[in-house]
Amino acid sequence: MKWYPWLRPSFEQLVGSYQAGRGHHALLLQSLNGMGGEALIYALCRFLMCRQPEGHKSCGHCHSCQLMQAGTHPDYYALSPEKGKSALGIDAVRDVNEKLYEHARLGGQKWSGLAMLPC
Structure with missing residues (x-):
């Protein structure tokens, strides 16, 4: 996954808040398509x-x-979204939603990343 230099300040701020014990249980990150939002989410996870x-x-x-x-x-x-589709299917959302309510399989935290979708 490509890393962009402008992601570093946001990444370090988010990581710093978790290291200081101030990290939130849920984050909503927004970026323009192609600006590296997926890379930031993946690196944080x-x-x-x-x-x-x-x-x-x-x-x-x-x-x-x-x-x-x-x-x-x-x-x-x-x-x-599935290949060839521009929208997320409700079944995929329901599937992840169910999994998030289960216990973590490795005993830690569970994270979900949502791909950048055009409006």
């Missing part, structure tokens, strides 16, 4: 799920980081 974060970065070698890199972390849900 990787950091928050990491078992051994190093400063403002995820370690990249713990079990949670390896699962995120492989795209198979059981507590991370990425919502995006």
Whole structure:
């Protein structure tokens, strides 16, 4: 996933609030399409799920980081429209909604990312 330099201040501010114990249970991040919003969400989720974060970065070698890199972390849900469609299906939203009410599979937190959709 491409990282853009203008994401760094927002990323460091969000990570800093979680490190200081002031992180919120839910975030709503908005960006223009193609400006890196998905990368910011993914990086924040990787950091928050990491078992051994190093400063403002995820370690990249713990079990949670390896699962995120492989795209198979059981507590991370990425919502995006199906191929060829421009809108999210209600079934996908319901499926993720049900999973968010279950206990975290790795004992930590659960996160869901919603792809940037045009209005």
